Amino acid sequence: xxxxxxxxxxxxxxGQTGDLFAPQPVPTPSVVSARSVIRxxxxxxxxxxxxxxxxxxIDPAPPTVVVAAMQREASVWAVNASAAxxxxxxxxxxxxxxLKVDSLQVVMRDERRERQALLQRAxxxxxxxxxxxxxxxxxxxxxxRGSLSLFGGLERLQQQLLADFxxxxxxxxxxxxxxxxxxxxxxRARPSTVVESMEALRSVxxxxxxxxxxxxxxxxxxxxxxxxxxxxxxxxxxxDGVQRRLGVTVFHELEAAYGERPSLRRRWxxxxxxxxxxxxxxxxxxxxxxxxxxxxxxxxxxDCLRVRAAAVSVVRFTxxxxxxxxxxxxxxxxxPAWRVEDWVPLLTERLTRLSLPAAVEALxxxxxxxxxxxxxxxxxxxxxxxxxxxxxxxxxxxxxLRARLGQHAVHGLCxxxxxxxxxxxxxxxxxxxLSQPAPAMGVRLSPxxxxxxxxxxxxxxxxxxxxxxxxxxxxxxxxDGPERIESGWxxxxxxxxxxxxxxNPQGLQLxxxxxxxxxxxxxxxxGLFG
Amino acid sequence: MxxxxxxxxxxxxVWRSVVDPVVTPHVPTGWPTLDAALGSVGWPLGSLIELLxxxxxxxxxxxxxPALKTLTDTRELTTKRWLVCIAPPHVVYPPALLQAxxxxxxxxxxxxxxxxxxxxxxxxxxxxxxxxxxxxxxxxVDDRWLRRIKRAAVDSTALVVLCRSVAQQTQPSxxxxxxxxxxxxxxxxxxxxxxxxxxxIWIRDVLSG
Numbered sequence: 030x031x032x033x034x035x036x037x038x039x040x041x042x043x044g045q046t047g048d049l050f051a052p053q054p055v056p057t058p059s060v061v062s063a064r065s066v067i068r069x070x071x072x073x074x075x076x077x078x079x080x081x082x083x084x085x086x087i088d089p090a091p092p093t094v095v096v097a098a099m100q101r102e103a104s105v106w107a108v109n110a111s112a113a114x115x116x117x118x119x120x121x122x123x124x125x126x127x128l129k130v131d132s133l134q135v136v137m138r139d140e141r142r143e144r145q146a147l148l149q150r151a152x153x154x155x156x157x158x159x160x161x162x163x164x165x166x167x168x169x170x171x172x173x174r175g176s177l178s179l180f181g182g183l184e185r186l187q188q189q190l191l192a193d194f195x196x197x198x199x200x201x202x203x204x205x206x207x208x209x210x211x212x213x214x215x216x217r218a219r220p221s222t223v224v225e226s227m228e229a230l231r232s233v234x235x236x237x238x239x240x241x242x243x244x245x246x247x248x249x250x251x252x253x254x255x256x257x258x259x260x261x262x263x264x265x266x267x268x269d270g271v272q273r274r275l276g277v278t279v280f281h282e283l284e285a286a287y288g289e290r291p292s293l294r295r296r297w298x299x300x301x302x303x304x305x306x307x308x309x310x311x312x313x314x315x316x317x318x319x320x321x322x323x324x325x326x327x328x329x330x331x332d333c334l335r336v337r338a339a340a341v342s343v344v345r346f347t348x349x350x351x352x353x354x355x356x357x358x359x360x361x362x363x364x365p366a367w368r369v370e371d372w373v374p375l376l377t378e379r380l381t382r383l384s385l386p387a388a389v390e391a392l393x394x395x396x397x398x399x400x401x402x403x404x405x406x407x408x409x410x411x412x413x414x415x416x417x418x419x420x421x422x423x424x425x426x427x428x429x430l431r432a433r434l435g436q437h438a439v440h441g442l443c444x445x446x447x448x449x450x451x452x453x454x455x456x457x458x459x460x461x462x463l464s465q466p467a468p469a470m471g472v473r474l475s476p477x478x479x480x481x482x483x484x485x486x487x488x489x490x491x492x493x494x495x496x497x498x499x500x501x502x503x504x505x506x507x508x509d510g511p512e513r514i515e516s517g518w519x520x521x522x523x524x525x526x527x528x529x530x531x532x533n534p535q536g537l538q539l540x541x542x543x544x545x546x547x548x549x550x551x552x553x554x555x556g557l558f559g
Numbered sequence: 560m561x562x563x564x565x566x567x568x569x570x571x572x573v574w575r576s577v578v579d580p581v582v583t584p585h586v587p588t589g590w591p592t593l594d595a596a597l598g599s600v601g602w603p604l605g606s607l608i609e610l611l612x613x614x615x616x617x618x619x620x621x622x623x624x625p626a627l628k629t630l631t632d633t634r635e636l637t638t639k640r641w642l643v644c645i646a647p648p649h650v651v652y653p654p655a656l657l658q659a660x661x662x663x664x665x666x667x668x669x670x671x672x673x674x675x676x677x678x679x680x681x682x683x684x685x686x687x688x689x690x691x692x693x694x695x696x697x698x699x700v701d702d703r704w705l706r707r708i709k710r711a712a713v714d715s716t717a718l719v720v721l722c723r724s725v726a727q728q729t730q731p732s733x734x735x736x737x738x739x740x741x742x743x744x745x746x747x748x749x750x751x752x753x754x755x756x757x758x759x760i761w762i763r764d765v766l767s768g
Contacts, residue, residue, distance in 0.1 A: 419638035419689060426641065426687035430669055430680055438670045443663045444653040454653040462664070463639065481658060483620040484649040506744070536742035537617060556652065557616030559742070 071183070073158075073171040073190070074212035075201040076220070077150065078119060080167045081107035081138050083199070084146035086308040092117070093134040094126055106138055143167070145306070149329075151297045153197065156336045157190050162209070162294040168216065170209050170294060183223065206230055209294055210286040214242055227288055234286060235261030244282075248275050260286075303330050303341070303396040312351065312388035316380040319348070319389060323376060326394040327369045340365035340402035344372060345395045350387040358383065360432065363459035364424040365400050374425070375432040382433065424463050448516045449524055450485060450555060480530075482540040482556030489553035492541065499541055499552035503534035507541075515545075530558070584716060589625020590765045596751055597736070602626050603755075605716050607709045609734040611725045611752075615648035615696060617740050618747045619722050621766055623694070624659050626718060630691045631665055641667040643684045645695035646677050665691065678704045685711035685719065692718040699727065709733045728752065 077083070081095040092112035096103045103123045112133070117126045127133050143166055151169055154161045157180070160172035173186060180186040183205065194201055204215035206224045211234060215222045218241030224230045237260045239252050251274060257263050263271065263283070272280040285292035305326055313319050323346060334340060342365045346358040360375045430439045441457035492499040499505045510529030517523045526542040533539065540556035587601035588594050594601050602608060602623075610619050627642060634640050642665045644651055653663045669684075671677045677697060684693045685708070693715075700723075712719040725739055737753035746766035752759050 419640065422687055422689040423639040423641060426684060426689050427667070429683055429687075433679065434669065434671055434676060440668055441663065441666050442651065442653050442668060444657055450652075450654075454650065462667070481652060481655040483624075483652055483655045483659075484616045484647075485652040486649050532744050535613065536744055536747075537614065538742065557649065559616035559618040559620060 070172055070207060070209070071174040071177065071205060071225075072207065072209045072212035073173045073187070073203065073205050074164075074168060074209070074216035075150075075154070075171065075194075075203050076168040076213070076216040077147070077199060077201045078167060079107055079109055079113075079199075080146055081143055082109035082112075082136075084142040085136055085139060086142075086310065087134070087136060088310075091132065091134050092130045093136060094123070095136055095138050096123060097138050099137060140166070148297075149305075150194075150197075150199070152299055152333060153194070154190075155297075155299065156193075157186065161297045163297050164213060168213055170213060172209075173205075183225075187223075206233075208286055208288045209292055210282060211288075214286065217241065217243070231287065235259065235264070237261075239263065244279060248279050251275060299333070299337070301398045303333050303399070304394065305329050306391060306393045308391045309389060312390050314385070314388050316383050316385060319392065320377065320380060322392055323394075324369060324373065326392060327372050327376075330394060330396060331367055331369050334367035334399065334402075337399065338402060339399040340367040341396040341399055342366070343397040347393040347395070348385070348389045349391040349393065350385075351390055352387070354387065356383070356386065356389075361436075362424065362428050363463055364421065365402055367402060371425075374429055378429060378432040420463055424459070427459055427462070448514055449522070450481070450514070450528075452517075452522075454485075480558075482538075482558045484557040484559060486555055486557075489542070489555045492552040492554055494552060499531070499543075501533050501539060501541075501554055502537070505531040505533050505539065505541065507531045511543075513545075514542075528555070586626045586629050586718060588622075589629070590622070592762050593749065593765055596749075596760050596762055597754065598757070602718055603736065604718055605713055606719065606736070607705070607712045607734040608718070608720045609727075609732055609737045610720060610722045611728050611737065611739045612722055613725050613741065615722070617742050618766060619694075619720075619740060620651070622740065622747060622749075623692075623718075623720060624661070627692055628660050630718060631661055634691060640689055640691045641665055641684070643667045643669060643680075643690050643693045645669045645680050645684070645693065646671050646697070647694075648696055674698075674700065678708065681708050681719075681721075682711045685715045685717060688715065690715065690717045692720070694720045694722065696722045698724055699730075702731070702733070706733050709735075 082093055083089075085095070087093060089109055090111065092115050093109040094105045094112055094117060095107040097106045105117060105119055105121045105123060105126050107119055108117050108126075112126075112130065115130045117129055117133075123135065127135075147163060147165065147167065147169070151161050151163050154169055154171055158171050158173050158176045160175075162170040162172075164170055173183070176186060177183055180189060187203070187205070191201070191203065202216050202220035204212050204220060204222045204224075206212035206215055206222070207227055207230055211224070211230055214237065215224070215233070218237065219233075222233065224233050238258055239249060239260065240258075242260075252258075252263060255266070257266070260283070264287075268280075271283075281290055284290035307322050307326055309322055313322075326346075327344070330341075330344065342363070343359060343361045345360075348356040348358065350356070358379055360372055360379065362371060362375075366372065427439060441462045442454050443457050443461075445453055445455050447453045492501055492505075494500065495504060507529045508531060511527035512529075513527050515523075515525045525545040527545060528540060528542045531539045531541050538558035539554055540558065541552055541554050543550045543552055583606070584604040585597075585600040585602060586604060588597065597603075610622070612619060631642065642661075644666070647668060651666065651668065653666075656663055656666070669677075669680050671680055674697065677695060678700065681693060681695050684690050708719075708721075721734070728737075728739060732753075734753065735755055737751070739750040739752055741748040741750065743764065746764040749762040749765055750759070751762065754760075
């Protein structure tokens with residue numbers, strides 16, 4: 030009841046100070062004019078015409094064409110670089126292409142690989158902008174308005190981006206336009222066009238031939254019958270008629286390209302787990318031949334993680350054999366890691382001990398979920414070893430030992446506040462081991478008045494007796510004791526023992542006990558003071 | 560006369576058979592009689608030490624305990640360093656370590672049954688540069704492996720101790736310090752059978768003090 034009146038009073042008070050500070054009307058969530066929003070954007074479209082050829086695991090050197098279907102009248106879907114140099118282009122009949130080059134390699138299109146290759150490029154593109162949209166089959170749309178000042182303007186951004194893709198072995202077609210669809214059309218039909226304002230876009234689109242747009246054949250033939258060749262001519266026709274005759278989809282696309290209708294695009298978000306696959310050119314028989322390809326995959330993982338300042342703690346290789354059987358190889362780090370060098374020591378350790386049941390044809394790498402990683406900031410003036418570095422070294426040793434000896438062969442120990450000696454310690458997992466400083470575990474008992482042995486036997490070993498006296502390499506001489514420990518009735522592991530310190534004729538200092546429960550007392554060795 | 564001697568010794572032309580104790584890092588053993596036998600400095604760090612035992616648990620941990628405490632107490636506080644125990648014969652009992660003042664958070668235990676795995680683990684621990692001390696329990700080992708471990712030890716700054724059976728006493732070893740342990744009702748007798756630049760020596764009743 031009080032809160033609303035308080036707000037009203039305060040707003041009235043603000044109102045008195047003058048119009049400048051008058052309370053603004055609360056902006057209602059209304060549809061903002063599509064025109065004004067789109068004018069703000071700067072869409073960078075990238076089209077990869079050779080993607081269908083590049084995505085396939087084939088030798089890139091000989092002239093190669095990709096076809097969508099193996100028919101006699103098939104037309105070329107995509108070409109690789111050397112085929113393009115021979116004058117073959119996409120859309121050409123296959124028979125014509127075969128006339129141009131003697132030994133033309135013809136392969137089928139693989140849409141799964143194409144999609145994967147495109148997603149890989151989308152992932153790569155996220156280093157230029159966070160807003161990337163995947164446009165199958167072969168294009169990406171990047172909204173770069175927010176990145177312009179960071180990279181020093183559109184021209185610099187474009188140069189760096191293309192140089193970056195060139196390093197990857199790609200030479201995409203590109204265009205820049207204020208609307209996404211126009212940028213995409215321009216990238217495919219008139220590459221390397223930069224349109225920065227809506228006015229310029231309208232004049233560029235006006236002369237754009239309809240044939241360059243991937244509209245359905247029926248739409249294009251209808252326009253052809255009307256005598257309409259360019260977008261400008263189509264726009265001059267009455268709108269309702271165009272919408273009725275060409276369909277709503279085409280009409281909406283037209284409006285979206287001109288920025289008169291907001292076009293919704295799905296933003297690409299990298300999956301939380303990295304996953305990649307590489308097909309080996311030749312089947313590998315031995316494990317050390319696998320290492321370079323595995324490193325390539327790990328390098329991709331590193332690239333993916335570095336741009337996101339992230340790390341993963343488990344990676345899993347799947348070695349795919351002929352006949353679809355597979356071998357799994359998991360590598361774990363106790364601290365999340367991202368660099369190739371973090372994994373290679375563990376990987377080589379595992380590979381040397383791995384025997385392959387069959388030749389390996391392909392490799393897959395999957396990671397666990399990414400976690401954000403704060404990079405090490407180093408120490409001031411290189412003095413000493415920083416905490417992060419020393420923990421990283423310590424964890425590497427732990428992980429390396431585990432890679433060879435097994436997960437449970439390497440562990441820490443800590444004390445447990447418990448009277449029964451065999452329950453007064455437990456193994457510690459790696460997270461706790463590496464935490465700095467180690468948290469106190471349980472309640473720390475005050476140091477016992479009676480000293481404990483440095484060595485505890487895993488299980489107490491029964492001692493033989495001579496005339497009721499325990500023997501271990503000779504008759505024992507009891508020195509300290511007894512210390513009576515009687516506990517554990519609540520969990521079914523009750524003990525009732527009298528502990529003594531003893532030494533044998535060889536001088537070994539022993540920790541022995543006598544059971545009290547039985548009518549005939551037994552002597553056991555439980556520890557060594559050595 | 561002394562000044563002239565000092566000048567002569569300071570010149571690099573003169574090689575001294577007794578290694579300057581300041582040059583190589585050491586950690587005090589905590590046992591005055593043993594320290595005296597080891598050139599008044601203690602256990603050498605970054606070199607191979609062999610303890611030869613009549614049986615596992617004959618006093619090797621008690622002997623090393625003061626040095627381990629010194630190492631964990633004087634390490635750089637912000638760094639993470641391990642006390643690695645490779646193939647210990649029994650459970651290294653945390654309550655006893657706490658009584659001795661050693662925090663268990665440094666303790667790293669490695670279970671390895673195969674000798675090759677143990678040796679490999681020792682080498683990895685030494686090469687990692689993240690260990691305060693490496694204690695390993697071994698028996699008959701190929702001499703080449705021991706040399707390999709010695710090289711790794713020299714490159715590290717850790718306390719490197721191999722605990723082996725007293726039966727290995729007659730076997731040659733590249734270790735720079737070899738001690739035979741002989742437990743007695745009063746403590747521990749030590750027979751230093753090999754030490755740098757000095758001869759063998761018997762030390763009686765070390766742990767009794």
